[in-house]
Amino acid sequence: MTPGNNGASTPEDDDPFGYLYADGQANGAQPPSGGYGYPNSVNRVRSVGQRQYGQQAPTAQYGQAQPTAPQQQGVYGQPNAHYAAPETHPGGAPTSPQQSHGGGGGGRGRGPNTKGLLIGAVAVVAAVVIGIGIAMMNGDDDKDDKTGNAAASAPAQQQSGGSEPSPSSGSSKGADSxxxxxxxxxxxxxxxxxxxxxxxxxxxxxxxxxxxxxxxxxxxxxxxxxxxxxxxxxxxxxxxxxxxxxxxxxxxxxxxxxxxxxxxxxxxxxxxxxxxxxxxxxxxxxxxxxxxxxxxxxxxxxxxxxxxxxxxxxxxxxxxxx
Missing domain, CATH: 2.60.120.260 (Galactose-binding domain-like)
Structure with missing residues (x-):
């Protein structure tokens, strides 16, 4: 196509959607018959209920749109025809409940024994408190013993008669014991x-x-x-x-x-x-x-x-x- 020459085709022929406009229709634009005006386009129109579900959907060729099957919704209270329970399949879920290994009787699992843990923690705290109390009592006894022994075992300083005494300020004349x-x-x-x-x-x-x-x-x-x-x-x-x-x-x-x-x-x-x-x-x-x-x-x-x-x-x- 060169300037001044539109060629054999007109814009409405180039525009696949020209039939949608008033001027396109006036110029004789027609809707495409092959599906949106593109080669190999898919234009499959079916009536409601015509599609059969449960069958293998046809495989779309390259350039064609993959048809999507709508999901069938069952009626409330009635089983779904396309649903099968897991246990009906090979290797599916077991049909009988399994007994928990960590729980008590009755075949039902139980959580950790929190009551036992609490009692154990209280017992440990009580033991620590008692131990501290005994240690403090023994410490006081040891301190008293050490003080008494130190006072009793320290020998009185002997001084020969008339040697110079230690200085002391003032006078205190306490009574003899x-x-x-x-x-x-x-x-x-x-x-x-x-x-x-x-x-x-x-x-x-x-x-x-x-x-x-x-x-x-x-x-x-x-x-x-x-x-x-x-x-x-x-x-x-x-x-x-x-x-x-x-x-x-x-x-x-x-x-x-x-x-x-x-x-x-x-x-x-x-x-x-x-x-x-x-x-x-x-x-x-x-x-x-x-x-x-x-x-x-x-x-x-x-x-x-x-x-x-x-x-x-x-x-x-x-x-x-x-």
Whole structure:
């Protein structure tokens, strides 16, 4: 076909659907007789009910449409002629119910035994709680035993008579565990040499704040006769005093015999020289006493350092530190 020449055919002849339009019909377009105007097209028209179902559908040739068989729907309440139960086919479903292997009686399977699992879980939790309680009780018992054994097995520190004691601040005169032992205040002491009572420095625990001063001279002393010692044995002699500057020491005599070493009167509070008000502390020695009355003397001898204020003396049974 060339420009200006439409050829032998007209557009309505080329258009297979030209017969559908008014101008195509006016020009004599006719519907195709071969089925939609295409070669080998299928145009099979059947009346209702003419199609036979259950037969093998003809195989369509290449280029032809595959006919589709409509699905026949059975009438409610009546069996479908084309349906067959699975058990009627070879290898189909079994016709009798099979018994479950994991369930109980009656041939019906059962789920997991949740009640048994719950009881088991509760039992485990209860066992754990009981075990923890027993462990805690045993732990407390062990702790008590360890504490008691530690206190009982720790040996008391032995100190030879007259050696320097550990420092301790202040004074505490607790009663003896068996019997209250003798104690004395400054006003009840027998003074020797130029020793004298005073109360101008605060901090003494004796009644009225009285203490013994002016001991810092050779020949000055204090003496105490303690009555009522219950039995022979080791005792602790405590002294409450004030010392400043460098450490001090005086001679201790027990029942007329000089003690093995000096009575330590250290500056355990570490106050500066002359600050007696803040120098009050406690010291001790471990003499061996006899039942009844025992006499103690603190004296300033040659070589001693006696610049102290003496407040109280008291006794305790055994070798103790406070």
């Amino acid at each position: 068996e019997k209250k032992l003798p104690e004395v205040e400054a006003k009840a002491l027998r003074l020797g040499g130029n020793a004298a009572l005073a109360s101008d420095v605060k901090g003494a625990k004796s009644g009225g704040g009285v203490y013994v001063g002016n001991l810092n001279q050779v020949g000055n002393s204090v003496t105490w006769s303690a009555d009522g010692i219950p039995s022979d044995g080791d005792y602790t002699l405590f002294a409450h005093y004030s010392a400043t500057g460098e450490d001090q020491e005086m001679t201790l005599t027990v029942n007329g015999k000089k003690f093995g070493s000096k009575m330590p009167l250290g500056n355990y509070t570490h106050v500066k020289d002359g600050d007696f008000e803040n120098g009050w502390t406690t010291t001790y020695a471990w003499p061996t006493l006899t039942k009844g009355t025992n006499t103690f003397t603190l004296s300033c001898e040659n070589g001693d350092k006696c610049n102290v204020l003496l407040d109280q003396l008291w006794l305790k049974k055994g070798r103790v530190k406070d």
